[in-house]
Amino acid sequence: MLDDQDYRHIVTSEPTGLMQHEWKKHGTCYGEGQLEYFNDFKNLRTVVKYNKEFREHIGKTVFLKDLKYWFPANTSFRCAFKNEKQYLFEVFYLINKDGSPFYQEKSLQIGERCIESPITIPDAINVHG
Structure with a gap:
């Protein structure tokens, strides 16, 4: 590979x-x-799809409702906390092997869930699109 x-x-x-x-x-x-x-x-x-507004907010602070709007419904967000500040750490795309969206009633959240407070999108994030 x-x-x-x-x-x-x-x-x-x-x-x-x-x-x-x-x-x-x-x-x-x-x-x-x-x-x-x-x-x-x-x-x-x-x-892997997201609204172009996400790219425009790299390095800025947003709210969880914004992230949810910019990404499809089959995504989940992981945040990291440092010095009482919340940072976007990962976006998980839940998909089947054929690429179709995977939806499940129970959460497949991995790691710290983002909370409803300001979320900083680090400018070092690697975004392809």
């Missing part, structure tokens, strides 16, 4: 450690081999 230029475009410059972590934590339950897992990751990036 590291020789695939399309894949290299969407990962960090040294993704080996992250790839090992993702495979161990998520890929081993995927039901396919490593190559299929990472190829599907690359190909499913096309379903």
Whole structure:
């Protein structure tokens, strides 16, 4: 996968450690081999959609209602807290293997849920689109 230029475009410059972590934590339950897992990751990036207003607010403070408006309903938000300030940490897209939205009644929230207080979108965020 590291020789695939399309894949290299969407990962960090040294993704080996992250790839090992993702495979161990998520890929081993995927039901396919490593190559299929990472190829599907690359190909499913096309379903990652957000309102252009999100990009315009990088480096600024917004509210959770704004994030929910800018992203599809099958997303979940993870925040990190530092010095009593809330930062957007991750946006999770809940999708099926075929790229269709995944909806489930119970929450699949991972990590700290963002709360209804100002959320800073770090300007170091890597946004493709």
